[in-house]
Amino acid sequence: MLPNEMPRLQHGPVVLRAFESRDAALVQAAASDELIPLITTVPVSGTHEEALAFISRQHDRLFTRTGYSFAIADAVSGEAVGQIGLSLRDIEQGRASTGYWVARAHRGRGYVTAALQALTVWAFELDEVERLQLYVEPWNRASWQAAERCGFQREGLLRSWQQIGGTRKDMYVYSRIRQDPSIPTASS
Numbered sequence: 001m002l003p004n005e006m007p008r009l010q011h012g013p014v015v016l017r018a019f020e021s022r023d024a025a026l027v028q029a030a031a032s033d034e035l036i037p038l039i040t041t042v043p044v045s046g047t048h049e050e051a052l053a054f055i056s057r058q059h060d061r062l063f064t065r066t067g068y069s070f071a072i073a074d075a076v077s078g079e080a081v082g083q084i085g086l087s088l089r090d091i092e093q094g095r096a097s098t099g100y101w102v103a104r105a106h107r108g109r110g111y112v113t114a115a116l117q118a119l120t121v122w123a124f125e126l127d128e129v130e131r132l133q134l135y136v137e138p139w140n141r142a143s144w145q146a147a148e149r150c151g152f153q154r155e156g157l158l159r160s161w162q163q164i165g166g167t168r169k170d171m172y173v174y175s176r177i178r179q180d181p182s183i184p185t186a187s188s
Contacts, residue, residue: 002088002126006062009070011118014111016070016084019055023071023080027051029103030082036101038165040083061085072102072115081106084115086123094130096123100143112146120150120176130178135161135171147174 009016030036031046041057043050058069065088072082082102090096098119102111123129134152136144144154152174160168 002065002091002128004062006068006070007122009118009122010075011121012110012114013075014081014114014118015073015075015078016115016118017073019058019069019071019080019083021052021055023055024048024051026071026080026082026103027054029105030101033101033104036103040099040101042101058083058085067096070115070119072100072111074106074111081109081111082115084112084119086119088128091128094128095133096129096131097133097135098123099134107142112143113149116146116150124176124178131175133173133175135173137164137169138172144172144174150176152176 006018007016027042028046028048028051030040030042031044031051033042036042037044041054043054061067061069067085067087067089069083069085071080072084073080082100084100085098087097087099098116100112100115120132123132134147135158136147138144138157148154153176155173155175158171158173161171162169
């Protein structure tokens with residue numbers, strides 16, 4: 001059964017937790033990134049009020065049962081460095097999807113891989129999730145390498161899959177299946 005409360009997950013250098021108002025500065029920093037606002041709901045404006053509205057929308061995902069949106073926080077300092085989510089749009093078919101971003105100042109430190117591993121292990125503890133998938137632009141090598149490090153397999157290229165910044169973009173589709181014995185688990 002899907003939890004009614006946001007869990008707190010930890011793996012290596014990260015803690016996945018609910019967004020807090022103190023994370024508005026992270027959202028404001030992400031708003032200035034050239035890509036994050038194009039592929040997420042991070043506001044382009046970067047105002048404090050818009051950042052708080054973004055945080056409120058992340059909380060709404062739990063209450064509307066459309067998914068879970070976690071702040072990726074450094075396990076030592078508690079500072080939020082990014083976001084990772086679990087979308088439940090297709091949960092009635094046993095499918096969930098994930099997406100993530102880390103602010104530029106925090107990239108290259110293993111946060112995405114650790115966050116994706118924590119989310120994946122937790123997702124497969126939910127009876128409803130049989131398949132977890134994600135989509136990555138082919139040029140985003142760091143992102144698809146993180147997915148591969150977490151046991152996701154590339155299934156193919158979806159041509160002209162999504163409109164980003166007014167242009168149709170190709171996406172790689174990756175997945176992990178619950179029954180795959182080669183996939184690392186929480187005890188791995």
